[in-house]
Amino acid sequence: MYLKHAAIIGGTGYGALELIRLLQNHPEVTIKKIISHSQEGEYLENTYPHLASFLEGPMETFEAESLVNDVDIIFFATPPGVSKNYIPQLAGTSVQCIDLSGDLRLEKPENYEKWYGKTPAPQEILDEAVYGLSEIYESELKKAKICSNPGCYPTASLLGLMPAITHKLIDNESIIIDGKTGVSGAGRTMSPMTHFSETNENVKPYKIGRHQHIPEIEQYLGKEAGKPVCINMTxxxxxxxxGLLCTMYGKLATQLNTKEAIEIYSEYYEADPFVRIRPEGTFPSTKEVSGSNFCDIGLYADDRTNQLVIVSAIDNLVKGASGQAIQNMNIMNGWQTDKGLKQVPVYP
Structure with a gap:
C-alpha cells in the first residue's frame, strides 16, 4: 500500500511533537522530512530523547523544489510570520499545505497586520486557504489544497458557540468568553510569563482586549450570523x-431550558465523532480530553439571569492544533475523519 509522505516544518516546537506522536499511528501517512532552520543537520532525538528510534535522518532546511518532489503533505508548525513566505512557493503544485500558525486565518490583510503586527500573506493565498474548523467546513476542506488550521481558543469557542448562533439561541451582541489555557500554548520559547516561578501556584489574565484570536472568532461567528459579531474575551x-477551557455566556434570545439546549447541540454535532455533548448537570474538564482530539461541551440555560452558559474543553495541542490538523488532512484526502485519531484521553 502506498503511504503518503509528510513533512513537518518547524520541527522542534510542541505542535510538531504532537504531529509526530499522532502520525506514528496513522495508517495512510509516513513522516518523510523534518524541517528546522535553526537545527539543520541535527537529529531531533538529541533535543527530544523520547523520540529515539521513531525518526530517521537529520533535520533539513526548507527547499521548495525538493519538498514538491519528495512529499505529498506539508504541515507548517511554525510561529506567525513564517508560512506566509513559504506557502506561496508551493502554490499550484500537487502538495497539500496545512498551516498551524495564524498567517492565513484572517481574510483581510489589514486585520492580520493590526493583530499580529506583521506583513500579511499575499491576497491570492488568503483567498485560496480554507479555514480548517473540521466540523463546520468539511465540505470546503474536501476540495482544499491549502488549509488554515484554527487557533486553540477559536476551536473551543467556535465549536461551543456555532450551534447557538445558527439556531439564534442567543443575542450576538452579548457574547462573553472566559478562556483558560496551560503554558504549552505559549510554545517552547522561554519568557517571564511562562517561567516556573511566575506560573506555579498562580493564575493571571493576559492580552486583555488584544488577543490575536479575537478577530478570528469574530470573523467566523459573523459569517454564521450573517452580520458582524463583537465579542468580549479574556x-x-x-x-x-x-488543556484549554472556555466558559461562554450569551443572553438568551428565545425561551429555552437546558434539556432543549442539549438536544439542539446533540443534533447539530450528531455526525461529528470528536464533539461530545455532556449530559444535563455535568460539565467538562481539561483532564477529560487530555491527549485526545475531543472537544467536550456542557450547557446550562440559566432562567434567573436569562443566559445560556456554554463550557467547552479541549487539549490545546491536539484538538487545538495538531490533532485537528490531522483531522483536516483526513478530510482533504477523502479518508475517514477520525483515522489515526482514536486515542482515549490520558486520565488522570
Missing amino acids: THLLPMTR
Missing part, C-alpha cells in the same frame, strides 16, 4: 502543561 494562563 484569556488566562493556568499552572498546567496542557
Whole structure:
C-alpha cells in the first residue's frame, strides 16, 4: 500500500511533537522530512530523547523544489510570520499545505497586520486557504489544497458557540468568553510569563482586549450570523502543561431550558465523532480530553439571569492544533475523519 509522505516544518516546537506522536499511528501517512532552520543537520532525538528510534535522518532546511518532489503533505508548525513566505512557493503544485500558525486565518490583510503586527500573506493565498474548523467546513476542506488550521481558543469557542448562533439561541451582541489555557500554548520559547516561578501556584489574565484570536472568532461567528459579531474575551494562563477551557455566556434570545439546549447541540454535532455533548448537570474538564482530539461541551440555560452558559474543553495541542490538523488532512484526502485519531484521553 502506498503511504503518503509528510513533512513537518518547524520541527522542534510542541505542535510538531504532537504531529509526530499522532502520525506514528496513522495508517495512510509516513513522516518523510523534518524541517528546522535553526537545527539543520541535527537529529531531533538529541533535543527530544523520547523520540529515539521513531525518526530517521537529520533535520533539513526548507527547499521548495525538493519538498514538491519528495512529499505529498506539508504541515507548517511554525510561529506567525513564517508560512506566509513559504506557502506561496508551493502554490499550484500537487502538495497539500496545512498551516498551524495564524498567517492565513484572517481574510483581510489589514486585520492580520493590526493583530499580529506583521506583513500579511499575499491576497491570492488568503483567498485560496480554507479555514480548517473540521466540523463546520468539511465540505470546503474536501476540495482544499491549502488549509488554515484554527487557533486553540477559536476551536473551543467556535465549536461551543456555532450551534447557538445558527439556531439564534442567543443575542450576538452579548457574547462573553472566559478562556483558560496551560503554558504549552505559549510554545517552547522561554519568557517571564511562562517561567516556573511566575506560573506555579498562580493564575493571571493576559492580552486583555488584544488577543490575536479575537478577530478570528469574530470573523467566523459573523459569517454564521450573517452580520458582524463583537465579542468580549479574556484569556488566562493556568499552572498546567496542557488543556484549554472556555466558559461562554450569551443572553438568551428565545425561551429555552437546558434539556432543549442539549438536544439542539446533540443534533447539530450528531455526525461529528470528536464533539461530545455532556449530559444535563455535568460539565467538562481539561483532564477529560487530555491527549485526545475531543472537544467536550456542557450547557446550562440559566432562567434567573436569562443566559445560556456554554463550557467547552479541549487539549490545546491536539484538538487545538495538531490533532485537528490531522483531522483536516483526513478530510482533504477523502479518508475517514477520525483515522489515526482514536486515542482515549490520558486520565488522570
